[in-house]
Amino acid sequence: NAGVTQTPKFQVLKTGQSMTLQCAQDMNHNSMYWYRQDPGMGLRLIYYSASEGTTDKGEVPNGYNVSRLNKREFSLRLESAAPSQTSVYFCASSEAVTGGFYGYTFGSGTRLTVV
Amino acid sequence: RKEVEQDPGPFNVPEGATVAFNCTYSNSASQSFFWYRQDCRKEPKLLMSVYSSGNEDGRFTAQLNRASQYISLLIRDSKLSDSATYLCVVNDRNNNDMRFGAGTRLTVKP
Numbered sequence: 001n002a003g004v005t006q007t008p009k010f011q012v013l014k015t016g017q018s019m020t021l022q023c024a025q026d027m028n029h030n031s032m033y034w035y036r037q038d039p040g041m042g043l044r045l046i047y048y049s050a051s052e053g054t055t056d057k058g059e060v061p062n063g064y065n066v067s068r069l070n071k072r073e074f075s076l077r078l079e080s081a082a083p084s085q086t087s088v089y090f091c092a093s094s095e096a097v098t099g100g101f102y103g104y105t106f107g108s109g110t111r112l113t114v115v
Numbered sequence: 116r117k118e119v120e121q122d123p124g125p126f127n128v129p130e131g132a133t134v135a136f137n138c139t140y141s142n143s144a145s146q147s148f149f150w151y152r153q154d155c156r157k158e159p160k161l162l163m164s165v166y167s168s169g170n171e172d173g174r175f176t177a178q179l180n181r182a183s184q185y186i187s188l189l190i191r192d193s194k195l196s197d198s199a200t201y202l203c204v205v206n207d208r209n210n211n212d213m214r215f216g217a218g219t220r221l222t223v224k225p
Contacts, residue, residue: 033212040123042202042217043159058212090158103149103204104213106158 002026006091006107013081013114021076021110023091031094032074033058033104034066036087043090049074081114088112118142119205121216128223132193136219138203139185147206148179150188152199153218159202162188193223 004025013019025032030051035043045058049068063085065077074093078085088111092104121138128134140148148165163170165177165186176189186205190197203216 035215040217042119043215045212045214048212103147103151103161103164104159106160108158 004091004093004105004107006089006110008110009108010111011113013078013112015082015114017081018077018079019081020078021089021091021112022073023075023107024073025091025093025105026072027093027105028071029093029095029105030071031096032068033092033094034064034074034076035090035092036060036085037090037109038087046076046089081112083114086112086114117216118207118214119203119216121201121203121219123217123219125220125222128193128221130193130195130223130225132223133189133191134193134221135190136188136201136203136221137185138187138205138216139183140203140205140214141184142205142207142214143181143184145184145205145207147213148177148186149204149213150175150177150186151202151204151215153202154199159215162201190221193221195223195225197221198223 007022033048034046037043047066049055052071091107094104150162151159152162153159169178174191178187200218200220202218
């Protein structure tokens with residue numbers, strides 16, 4: 001039972017480079033999310049997908065794009081990386097956007113450094 | 116004012132101690148409440164949901180006070196393995212997402 005799988009686990013980018021973070025869940029969840037976590041800031045929502053075929057901006061969407069490829073997969077793209085995007089990125093999924101009974105299940109995170 | 120506020124700590128307690136964390140939220144329309152645990156360099160994991168009537172899971176007790184807009188987590192008989200950061204999470208129904216507090220760090224010492 002893999003839950004939520006994120007790749008890659010670590011990445012170093014140069015300013016201006018692009019990359020895509022991949023996320024897949026095998027729990028048949030409807031909703032998927034991308035968060036970033038910075039020291040002292042807590043997790044902040046970048047984008048979410050309430051259901052297959054829909055995506056919406058979260059609290060900090062600037063500099064990112066997402067694609068809900070199918071029910072299982074939700075990718076996050078940085079088109080032109082900036083040092084301010086150095087962070088730990090978590091993908092999560094849930095039965096429903098309210099968190100449902102069981103809240104969110106998180107992937108193990110991607111540690112991204114932009115130099 | 117942050118939507119979800121927690122005392123960042125750190126809380127340093129001896130084994131066997133009882134420790135309590137509080138969390139306040141600003142959106143009175145919030146519907147769902149959770150406590151998550153996050154170990155160093157790991158992902159957050161659900162510790163427990165918080166129900167209106169309060170709920171208990173072993174050594175952990177969660178309470179919700181809607182009138183004052185805060186939730187609490189009580190840990191009794193602390194273990195070394197309880198050392199972690201505890202995140203308060205509140206559903207912001209109007210924005211269809213959940214908002215996380217910055218976390219309270221707990222260290223339980225022998």
